[in-house]
Amino acid sequence: MTPLVLTGSAWVEDRPLFPPLRLELATGAWTSLLGPSGVGKTTLLRLIAGLPTGVRLEGRVEGRRPAALMAQDAGLLPWLTVAQNVALGARLRGERADPARVRDLLARVGLGDLSERFPPALSGGQRQRVALARTLIEDRDPVLLDEPFSALDARSRLRMQDLAAELLRGRTVLMVTHDPGEAARLSDRILLLTEAGLTVQPVPATPPPRPMDAPEVLAAQAALLGRLIGAAA
Amino acid sequence: MTPLVLTGSAWVEDRPLFPPLRLELATGAWTSLLGPSGVGKTTLLRLIAGLPTGVRLEGRVEGRRPAALMAQDAGLLPWLTVAQNVALGARLRGERADPARVRDLLARVGLGDLSERFPPALSGGQRQRVALARTLIEDRDPVLLDEPFSALDARSRLRMQDLAAELLRGRTVLMVTHDPGEAARLSDRILLLTEAGLTVQPVPATPPPRPMDAPEVLAAQAALLGRLIGAAA
């Protein structure tokens, strides 16, 4: 598989959003992308997914393949039940979603008994987990996740991280997150995007997913947090 | 001022959401509310704010006063600019918003140069900061915040926490959050809501806001995280 590479710079009207950069997604690896709010993380994800953005890219994306994308907003369809929302990808491609898989995945994101609910009757975190299940059920590579666990409590967050790590093992993943601990647990590679460009951050040597309280994770997390808080300061 | 007290239990159709509980908001203090996703935190906030919910409350709210509420979704009006969205409360009450205050607050949430933008052209974190500014500008007591910093990077998050702590000093605040560090930094009181009910969690003795890396904060954070991860496990 040719690696997925985005090269170029982006402009909002005529102010630069980010300077010329090269973002290569290591095939089969989990890459985390961090950076200040509004720096262009979501934009990068959308460019890779081939979606329209509010910016102009001067550059190009090579090796683009159909991706699975979990957007920053859950974006559930209010007229479909939770289970139907999870099966949406298959329905949209005219395939038959495997009901057993839908059921299984819903159980694993902790929504087994809400499968017949409609999205407006869900809590914020429940909605996010439906969107996660909808993304995980897609058999795609790469998988693009935009702050996938941001609305979850600590416990669900750990569980969902483990679930994602398990189900996406061996796939090319790009995850945007604001949580340094999350990045330190899950990543093969950590990238920091600032107005100055893209920098690679150190990662623990052990294979992900790592225990959240492993010393090398806590160390990486602390280092990353330091960079984030100090970034462009 | 009479204290704000919610007593009672809540039911979704005929399943209990939370058992009989008593939530008293200490006047002038910052209370944080944590708990698993879907347990009813947002519901509690809405009950206190007097908004309709999907549940039936068997009980009552005493001492209710007009509150400021920052909901879990930003809920910006797409036809108003960022500045107009921040000034919305005043406009809705037929008052004149002080443009200098709007400008100042937008600058302090880091959106000084986006005041004429429209919400669809904002990033997720930028939208959340507009919603924060819109809530902080309201001269209300109590102030109800539902995961107010969830979409922010570590640095903005710290800054916004400090800003909120400064501007809301002396007010009765109820904040829902999933971030134990945040709760440990900002709270006078920490509550944990689970299916079993409401429990009070230990808080550092120093007055908030505390430095994020102060030992007592880290200790409280770790203890809280432990409770969260172990909660109902």
Added chain:
Amino acid sequence: QDRLTLILDWYVNPDHAPVIVAQEMGYFRDAGLEVEIVAPADPTEPPKLVAAGKADLAVSYQPQLHLQVHEGLPLVRVGTLVSTPLNCLMVDANGPVQSLADLKGRKVGYSLSGIETAMMAAMLGSAGLSMEDVQMINVNWSLTPALMTGQVDAVAGAFRNFELTQMRLAGGAGKCFYPEEAGLPAYDELIFVANSETLDRDRINRFLGAVERGVTEILNHPEEAWAAFAATSPDLSDDLNRQAWIDTLPRFAHSPAALDQGRYARFEVFLKEAGLVDKVFPVARLAIDPGAQE
């Protein structure tokens, strides 16, 4: 100058020639009248407006007048514009219907007039047929097209001075059966009606005098009269209107104010017998001679 409002029955057409000529030649002015002529879009409207006091005079039809008076409208005929029926039963000249008797088992289209059934019953009766022998179809706006496209075999309610020419100009050939030759009492097709409660005899007499001058002008100087008439609107000077002018000319009432009382009495009885009205009114309730001493 006294003001007077006249509502025509329909758009300006050669049926209204005496009025238009009187207006163009200044006869109304000579009679001390300033006449406002309004052309309506719906012929059922003018009598109602006169009855409601919104206009002084309207051009209407004798058969409708009877029905209107019976329904309580305060209307009365004060003058006559066209003193013969214009209505006829039109068929395709080259079609299967060559006599009224040929109508047996055929379709007859009609346009709503209020008396279409009574008229058809009388005409069929004169040929030994009854309403059972034909199928009546309301074709509303499209008498000639319905006939020409063969959807009906005859149409009732065509105007003999118009539809025949119309059909010829559209490439067909029409033939008329005349109601007054087939069992219906003769009547005045176009009349002037006024509000029976508020009418002003003096103005009406002056008005009718000027109309009479218009008729005389048309009889004496047809070319000049046509020129004056056609000049009022460019679309009046086409083949149809020129032919209609010629066909209508002999049918104008030479003495618009004159009242043939028997005509109104006979038609009233005819309507009573046809069941369209439930009692017979005296002529005085239907029509007056505005010049007669009260």
Added chain:
Amino acid sequence: MKLARPVLTVAALLGLWQGVIVVAGLPPFLLPGPLAVAEALWRYRADLAWATLRTGTEIITGFGLGAALGIAVALLTSSLPRVGAALRPVLLVSQTIPIFALAPILTLWLGYGMAPKIAVTVLITFFPVASAFLDGLGRTPAAWLDLAQVMGASRWRVMTRIRIPAALPALGTGLTIAAVYAPVGAVIGEWVGGSEGLGALMIHANGRMRIDLVFACLVVVTGLALAFHAAVARLVAARFARYG
């Protein structure tokens, strides 16, 4: 209690009606009073019932076909914008042709039975349906379209699974507007010719100066329109509530 409001409304309407007559000094041959009309309603109840049956059939058939046509036109225009742009003048023409110009052609093709009346009803009802639905189809939230694109949906499935459901509330708007026009369409259609139904009864009565009967017909038509509108509005509210 549930009946109180409609009864009050009707009473208010009758009061308004009588009020207009008294205040504006309208003579009975322009606007007969409620009592005269009630009398006519009773006297001609058999004719009215028969005409209502016929006009009702035209309304329901015409509305059904018109709604189907409107939906089809909106879908076509929305899927193939070029065809849509080319079609638009034809649609607008269909709305601007007065019945009297159309009547001879309609009867030539469809005769004097129910068909031309249904055709007129279709013509009048399809437009608001097409217009409102098309508007709705053009306002699908971008996030859902992005989702469909990423998931590799065909244009067809984006339409059926995303854009149509998202536009159903707008379709509901169109349908409720059209539901009001359907009775009007059937009545106007009866002007085309033929002599059955409420519209025909109405102009016959008008020709004979039976204004009380004209207004009796009108009361029935309005009742039909109210009932039909309420039924469609309720159906729309029940079926489309989740969507959009």
Added chain:
Amino acid sequence: MKLARPVLTVAALLGLWQGVIVVAGLPPFLLPGPLAVAEALWRYRADLAWATLRTGTEIITGFGLGAALGIAVALLTSSLPRVGAALRPVLLVSQTIPIFALAPILTLWLGYGMAPKIAVTVLITFFPVASAFLDGLGRTPAAWLDLAQVMGASRWRVMTRIRIPAALPALGTGLTIAAVYAPVGAVIGEWVGGSEGLGALMIHANGRMRIDLVFACLVVVTGLALAFHAAVARLVAARFARYG
């Protein structure tokens, strides 16, 4: 290039027109060919221009007033649902009364000038505006209403600051539908009272079997409707894009 599409569309329309005539074997007295109509357009250009001016004035005035009335009705119904429920039958009645029943009353009140024509246009245009806007006003996202409630907005300000802006796209739907009906309304209105304008010219010509002139009028009315619809649609798209 920019002109190519409309030109093609018009050409296609003319082709369709001629095609219908040939295929359906329609005689010229039912549907004249494009050439005959073009000839009539030229021959009667002065009359047509004058009539267009008059009808155009009626359209614009009637649409303006109708839209205003529709907006007012929707706002009233939405703010005072009881009044709205009581009003609904009146509104529906206004849509179901045929012009011939209304015409004498309108003439009685408004005379023979432009006023009754404008009144008919208002009557025809206000309904889709009111209907669509009301629907929109009833679909305000709950989150915004919550926001307004928490912020202590009065009902009036919830309406002006939240519900109205949120319903503007729906209002746009109503306005574009009404824009198509405005020319129809003016043409039908010309059946009331005195007779000037395109509608009057049209039935006048119809009465004289000048079918070429009827269709010439129709071409002009359709042109007006197209232009008016396009103008309103563009305005709506430009002004209401952000809302909803």
